[in-house]
Amino acid sequence: MNVFFLVFFCNSVTAVKHYLEYFSTATSGFPEFPEMMGMANVDRVYVGSCSMVIHRTEPRDKLIKKFIEENAEHIRWYYVECQENQGFFNSIIDGLMKRTNQTGGKHVFQQYCGCEWDDETGKTKGFDRYAYDGEDFLRLDLQKHEWTALSEKALVTKLSWENDDSVKHSEYFFTIQCPDWLKTYLAYAREYIHRTVFPSVSLLQKSSSSLISCHATGFFPDTVDLFWMKDGEEFHEGVEKGEILPNDDESFQMSVHLNTSSLTPEDWKHFSCVFQFSGSRGNITVSLDKTKIRSNHDKNKNSARVNTGSSSRNHWGAGAALFLLVPITIWIFVCKRKNKDLHVDEEPMM
Template identity: 45%
Template sequence: MNEFVLLLLFCHVASPVLHSLKYFYTASSGVPNFPEFVVVGLVDGVQMVHYDSNTQRAEGKQDWMEKVTADDPQYLKKETQRFLADQQTFKVSFDTLKKRFSQTGGVHIIQWMYGCEWNDETGDIYGFNQHGYDGEDFIAFDLKTKTWIAPTPQAVSTKHKWDRDVGQNEYLYLYLTQICVDWLKKYVDYGRSTLLRTELPSVSLLQKTPSSPVTCHASGFYPNKIMLFWMRDGEELHEDVDHGEILHNHDGTFQKSVDLHVSSVKPEDWGNYSCVFQLSGVKEDIVTKLDPKVIKTNWEKPSDLTIPIVAVVAVIAVLLIAGIGFAVYKKKQREELKSIYPCHFLAFTF
């Protein structure tokens, strides 16, 4: 790493403050060679459980999930049963939505995302439950009013149907603000050695051709609470800069890139530019000077360009069939439901 200018005095390390538990459901119709139904559960952005209609089995995806199943040997079996039930519900919902949108054949996608975030420093909690159809928002739950928001006319009848089920919405509020957070805290404790670790990345400068943008590529960092940006003379650049998404690496770490368009930068001014990587909880930044000598390129030395292939865990965006098929008011009933549905609730038809 002596080819880079790195400032790595990272003595003061703290755990991530904001934790999250999210479930992403994707149901598809008319998509060849892809499971019709997929569920992915993530803790702090790391996949911890997976289910799809091909295997029809919930599987833990992290070593620390063995601790969960050791405490509850029926955990994955119960998850499998719920996901199977949700899978059937999604099939019914496709028929409903196609009628609403006057559709017959073609490719269609139903998505559902729900979960919670918890700030372990301030105690602030945020819950969310959103549903979508064919890439557009369909309906979402409003925690403040405990009612549903329908951004499209086709969702209005679903809003009225779900708003009438006060017990369902009371339990949904309870889940998003209490049960979900309780389980998030448990998962963070189970996976403490993994989820609360800090890993710094390797940072490389890459360029395809002399006229191409210079890419600052950081790979191997954890957690994903980071900033990656270009600076000129100590000031952050916003023009001539393109930011990439944070992506997953196969080993559970993350990677991100940010491009700098250098076509208008004079050669004598390159020394004024730097790429800066900042990781939450790490005191010092990683600073990489814009130096032609350290740029890896495939037009000069092809063997030097090594960008890892990533498996992007992104069954994103989110949303479908809300649901909580039962009403809960009394404390005893709430405790029973916590044991029956430890991680989430059943999908509900539109």
């Protein structure tokens, strides 16, 4: 199981409302799929990983390292949660399968929970929802102090969770502990989110007849735009824009594709690709030039030069790698319905 600890950042330090959100997914019957996956968001931006707690991985950012050093008890709490979450979710799936007379098959149990904090009014709000096999299952009603069954399958679970007093534990976590943690994370995040990391921008083409991709990777934050221009004006005809995707190093990547099939060689010099941060952080412009394009059909050329001792085969290796999108890992960090006291005596076994 891969689980992730928080890496703290948010969209804007000027935002009035802030959010700490956990998305959880447990699976059964998917041999090719992890049993537990997860994602945590701060201010609705994907955040980092619990693997650094379990495996004592050195954090990339000095602020994350500082947080870990200054919040040892907090990290130990997360360590225990990471260890226990898989068993907790699997037991729920097993119980649901028995109650619904399911002896096998593929099943998915999901949770969305967290809290929000208004830094202007000071008001907070918690939330906790579950789904089973794609259908709404349970919702925590903090005002009525009860679990609300969203399907008939959830009635037994609702009664069981209310009988073992989980509502009080959940109320404490989502109304007190979660908002306190969110404020702490934001305090560490404020310097972190102001950093600007410019990307590597390349022109890529799978074959001579394919679209030409302008690919930017390694940038931060994700408030950017990437577009084609013709004679200094933004160009949209024959252009396909991809989504901004996370890399595995807390940076982002994006591509925008241009159809050049109807362009003459003379037309090429009028086009350029522009990477642009929002605000006035600066731009990167790459002219549409055939000599700058990295393409799959270059592989044969470079392979032919291997025996001559040319270093171009290394150039091909770097270029080909850019065609492979960095895998988007969305592993889940789980909010359990039973909150534990923050103090944990057990030391992480790392």
